[in-house]
Amino acid sequence: MNTDIMSYFDSRATVRAYSPREIPADLLRSMIEKAVHAPNTGNMQWYSIIITTSAEGKAALSPAHFNQPSVTSAAAVLTFCLDLNRFEQWCRMNAAEPGFENFQSFVAALIDTSLVAQQFCTVAELNGLGTCYLGTTTYNAPQISEILALPERVIPVTTVTVGYPAAEPSGPTWRLPVEAVTHYERYHPASDADVARWYAPIEADSQRFVEENAKQSLAQVFTDVRYPRESAEYFSKVYSDFLAKNRFL
Amino acid sequence: MNTDIMSYFDSRATVRAYSPREIPADLLRSMIEKAVHAPNTGNMQWYSIIITTSAEGKAALSPAHFNQPSVTSAAAVLTFCLDLNRFEQWCRMNAAEPGFENFQSFVAALIDTSLVAQQFCTVAELNGLGTCYLGTTTYNAPQISEILALPERVIPVTTVTVGYPAAEPSGPTWRLPVEAVTHYERYHPASDADVARWYAPIEADSQRFVEENAKQSLAQVFTDVRYPRESAEYFSKVYSDFLAKNRFL
Numbered sequence: 071m072n073t074d075i076m077s078y079f080d081s082r083a084t085v086r087a088y089s090p091r092e093i094p095a096d097l098l099r100s101m102i103e104k105a106v107h108a109p110n111t112g113n114m115q116w117y118s119i120i121i122t123t124s125a126e127g128k129a130a131l132s133p134a135h136f137n138q139p140s141v142t143s144a145a146a147v148l149t150f151c152l153d154l155n156r157f158e159q160w161c162r163m164n165a166a167e168p169g170f171e172n173f174q175s176f177v178a179a180l181i182d183t184s185l186v187a188q189q190f191c192t193v194a195e196l197n198g199l200g201t202c203y204l205g206t207t208t209y210n211a212p213q214i215s216e217i218l219a220l221p222e223r224v225i226p227v228t229t230v231t232v233g234y235p236a237a238e239p240s241g242p243t244w245r246l247p248v249e250a251v252t253h254y255e256r257y258h259p260a261s262d263a264d265v266a267r268w269y270a271p272i273e274a275d276s277q278r279f280v281e282e283n284a285k286q287s288l289a290q291v292f293t294d295v296r297y298p299r300e301s302a303e304y305f306s307k308v309y310s311d312f313l314a315k316n317r318f319l
Numbered sequence: 320m321n322t323d324i325m326s327y328f329d330s331r332a333t334v335r336a337y338s339p340r341e342i343p344a345d346l347l348r349s350m351i352e353k354a355v356h357a358p359n360t361g362n363m364q365w366y367s368i369i370i371t372t373s374a375e376g377k378a379a380l381s382p383a384h385f386n387q388p389s390v391t392s393a394a395a396v397l398t399f400c401l402d403l404n405r406f407e408q409w410c411r412m413n414a415a416e417p418g419f420e421n422f423q424s425f426v427a428a429l430i431d432t433s434l435v436a437q438q439f440c441t442v443a444e445l446n447g448l449g450t451c452y453l454g455t456t457t458y459n460a461p462q463i464s465e466i467l468a469l470p471e472r473v474i475p476v477t478t479v480t481v482g483y484p485a486a487e488p489s490g491p492t493w494r495l496p497v498e499a500v501t502h503y504e505r506y507h508p509a510s511d512a513d514v515a516r517w518y519a520p521i522e523a524d525s526q527r528f529v530e531e532n533a534k535q536s537l538a539q540v541f542t543d544v545r546y547p548r549e550s551a552e553y554f555s556k557v558y559s560d561f562l563a564k565n566r567f568l
Contacts, residue, residue: 075445076442079354079441079442080352082356084358099497102500102501103329103497104328106495106497106500107328107329107330107331107492107494108437109437109450109452111452112541112545112546113492113493113521114546115495115499117500118501118502118506119500119501119502120501120502120503121501121502121503121504123503155508156499156500156509159509159511159514160514160518160538161542163511163538164536164538164539165535165538165539166536166538166541166542166543167542168542168548169542169547169548169549169551170546172552173555173559174457174458174554174558175551175555177429177457178454178457180426180429180430181476184433184434184437185433185434185436185437188357188358188433188434188437189328189437189441191358192328192438192441193325193328196324196325201358202358203358203360205361205427205430208423208427217505218502218506219505220506221506224506242356243356243362244362245356245362245364246355246364248348248351248352248355250364250405251351251355251364251366251368251402251405252351252367252369252370253368253369253370253467254369254370254372255370255371255373256369256466256468257367257369257468257470257473259404259470260405262408265405265408266412272362286414287413287415289409289410289412289414289415290413290415292361292363292410292415293410293416293418294415297361297418298418299417299418299419299421300418302418302419302421302423303418303421303423305423306423306424309422309423309426
């Protein structure tokens, strides 16, 4: 085991604030070349990456991401999209009738797009860059699609902002103990005592969020403030309508 | 840029045949500890990993993966599941009413589960192991769920078989040129001439698949043999029914 590299995986953290330093174009291209060697279904590469580096482009995307500052401060904003358009074009050019207007094709493409995004982030971080995923991509997919001029059958999945970090990285982020997320041979439901013990460290560290939001527990901060039902239901309809319009549902 | 590590990303390939050598339990655990440092939505860690190392467990899973030999020959079979069960248990223990019974929560959890799977594969391959993703996981999710005793709100997403390679890795797999999958500032639809040029190398290398299957083009091998519409539509219904039963749709 290469200890230096392995310690990177233990200590990485998301970076949301970037220096103004640009990413050399050949480095960005080379990192994407490495990212696309991530595994994918049948080697069909059902994804495209839209790279926004212009100030105007970043400003146009910013509202779709609820003006999170990492969008405009990043050297590059990469919108990872699942893309059936290119593959289906190739099929039709070759007298092959594509049968991908269905949910399984959506799920396969969504997974493959995620894998290439994650391989990109790993490569970028190992090159000294900082990255941040934007989950807002699936909320405002129709708006992002319009800004990026996406054709039919191309769906925004996730966005990665990337740039040189403005400050030293903060060090590893808390995670559940590995026994909380692993099960041997079959799933073993956790007792309430297990769950309480696993979450105790983050609850202790997050008291200020509970107080700031006048809530009774950290869990309520998640359910009532950060990820409220109404918002999730609204954006579920927006995304599934968009998928239906693009013949995935 | 660390050249040694960067060349790994250019040259990695899927490994489907493994030696009988076991993976030390502490190495497997350590690799999963590194994998869970992949980014995830709100640090809610909506995933679980079911680890199958017993011969009986692998034999039970094998038919769900259409008896692909990598399942029984791998030292370990890791079924990556999206898991709302644990987080919702924590919410209910803390007087918080979870609002995650919707499509956005499914999509977020699916992406996060994919990212942790990919980080696991990267760590495993950098430790000299070989990995293979099984896309059959979303086809036979109900069957896999039963074998692994998954509770409600836990959904199989992808499976990774992992073990020491039986032979020297085959070297890098062909990919589309990077310009085929990247777009600057906005999507630029490809001309048929572009698409023909991009796919020419894989078409030339895959003539035997076209002949073996008595097809007219490689694209027809994909649409008619490997990923036929009827199969994708059937398994789309199986997976979406299973998601509906688990209150994600």
